Amino acid sequence: MLDNQKTKETEKLNRRSFVKTTGLATGALLSTSLPLNAMGYVTPKNKLKLAVVGCGGRGTGAVVQALTADPDVELVAMADAFQDQITKSLAGISEHFEGERKIKVKEKHQFSGFEAYKNAIDMADVVILTTPPGFRPLHFEYAIAQGKHVFMEKPVATDPVGIRKVLASAKIAKEKNLNVVVGLQRRYEKKYLNLFDQIQKGSIGKIVSGQVYWNSPGVWVRARQPEQTEMEYQMRNWYYFNWLCGDHILEQHIHNIDVANWFIGEYPVSAQGMGGRQTRNGLDHGEIYDHHFVEFTYPSGAVIASQCRHQKGCYTRVDEVFQGTKGSIIARKGLVTDLDGSTILDASKQDDPNPYQVEHDKLFAAIRNGEVIADAEHGAKSTLTAIMGRMATYSGQTITWEQVLNSDLSLIPESPSWDSNPPTMPDENGRYPIPMPGITKFA
Numbered sequence: 507m508l509d510n511q512k513t514k515e516t517e518k519l520n521r522r523s524f525v526k527t528t529g530l531a532t533g534a535l536l537s538t539s540l541p542l543n544a545m546g547y548v549t550p551k552n553k554l555k556l557a558v559v560g561c562g563g564r565g566t567g568a569v570v571q572a573l574t575a576d577p578d579v580e581l582v583a584m585a586d587a588f589q590d591q592i593t594k595s596l597a598g599i600s601e602h603f604e605g606e607r608k609i610k611v612k613e614k615h616q617f618s619g620f621e622a623y624k625n626a627i628d629m630a631d632v633v634i635l636t637t638p639p640g641f642r643p644l645h646f647e648y649a650i651a652q653g654k655h656v657f658m659e660k661p662v663a664t665d666p667v668g669i670r671k672v673l674a675s676a677k678i679a680k681e682k683n684l685n686v687v688v689g690l691q692r693r694y695e696k697k698y699l700n701l702f703d704q705i706q707k708g709s710i711g712k713i714v715s716g717q718v719y720w721n722s723p724g725v726w727v728r729a730r731q732p733e734q735t736e737m738e739y740q741m742r743n744w745y746y747f748n749w750l751c752g753d754h755i756l757e758q759h760i761h762n763i764d765v766a767n768w769f770i771g772e773y774p775v776s777a778q779g780m781g782g783r784q785t786r787n788g789l790d791h792g793e794i795y796d797h798h799f800v801e802f803t804y805p806s807g808a809v810i811a812s813q814c815r816h817q818k819g820c821y822t823r824v825d826e827v828f829q830g831t832k833g834s835i836i837a838r839k840g841l842v843t844d845l846d847g848s849t850i851l852d853a854s855k856q857d858d859p860n861p862y863q864v865e866h867d868k869l870f871a872a873i874r875n876g877e878v879i880a881d882a883e884h885g886a887k888s889t890l891t892a893i894m895g896r897m898a899t900y901s902g903q904t905i906t907w908e909q910v911l912n913s914d915l916s917l918i919p920e921s922p923s924w925d926s927n928p929p930t931m932p933d934e935n936g937r938y939p940i941p942m943p944g945i946t947k948f949a
Contacts, residue, residue, distance in 0.1 A: 560637035676882035688885030710830030746792025781899030902943030
């Protein structure tokens with residue numbers, strides 16, 4: 507367990523900027539101890555060298571959590587498309603650890619540009635991957651090929667081709683006994699682990715239906731600057747372009763979709779739904795939708811109604827609810843009830859350490875103890891589930907698991923550069939092509 511001093515030290519950074527609380531909760535390791543000569547093993551006396559690729563708010567927060575998780579971790583390299591992002595991130599991390607000798611990033615080890623990730627990864631034992639998710643498959647592939655332990659944010663790709671690349675790298679990571687933690691933090695949250703335990707015990711019977719939500723006002727918009735090329739503008743405003751973000755059904759709603767997959771113990775066989783742009787449809791909103799509604803059907807027959815919305819002034823909810831043959835769950839409340847409404851479990855008031863910190867605590871403990879956490883496969887499959895939902899809303903068609911898994915859809919350019927055009931370009935009026943249900947097709 508983390509001591510009180512360590513808890514106080516991490517009261518600044520959270521998943522997007524600064525965390526307010528921290529701590530350690532139980533989490534599942536995929537395997538037990540490995541031989542001392544296993545690849546990826548680090549003795550307890552080793553200093554661990556850390557690098558971050560992607561220096562926005564999430565990357566900055568993840569670095570602070572990693573440095574807090576283990577006393578013998580040093581940040582040695584940083585990489586980002588933009589040098590100003592590195593400078594800002596390094597200043598925030600250094601301020602947080604003022605007086606401590608955890609920051610060892612020389613100026614020559616601050617790498618910027620599209621190829622910068624290789625230089626940073628080469629210097630490290632453990633790598634944090636927090637760029638826009640379109641780049642994740644390439645960066646993850648390189649990190650695993652170089653024998654690095656990885657923390658990577660969700661989602662892990664924006665297209666099916668990227669998913670297949672991540673699944674291939676996940677297999678290699680297991681063969682090399684490398685730890686991979688994916689930022690689906692509900693799997694490390696005590697409340698959710700207790701709810702999952704109740705499902706495993708049969709408290710609500712077989713899950714037959716559920717509703718998962720990420721309804722919120724939306725996120726930031728970064729205005730176009732006169733001097734920016736189209737590539738720089740899209741990279742700065744990455745949330746609104748599918749090759750970089752994958753739409754908010756993927757970038758945010760994946761959390762709730764992943765809980766459904768985890769609790770049901772399956773991945774859906776098909777998806778159908780609807781979506782569009784009603785209120786967020788300006789020139790600065792790129793090509794993504796502001797609402798999606800999807801029905802996911804699972805092999806067991808369970809149907810999950812999935813909804814996410816980025817519209818101001820509307821009903822907000824981020825939650826997961828499930829109905830079983832013997833009872834139900836409201837995840838946000840930590841509440842399990844039987845069919846009569848009687849309480850089986852109320853975890854709403856329990857001590858629940860910050861799961862964003864727990865992810866890193868578990869990662870570094872596994873590295874030190876010669877154990878292996880392998881999150882990449884379920885991270886990839888939940889990412890694919892959200893991509894399947896996006897395909898269903900964009901096309902207005904039923905999309906099957908096999909269809910999306912085997913799709914040749916590839917959004918990310920093979921070799922992006924500052925001199926090249928991004929995959930999606932605006933017309934003469936500054937508007938981007940928008941997916942149209944009934945017209946947009948997927949192979």
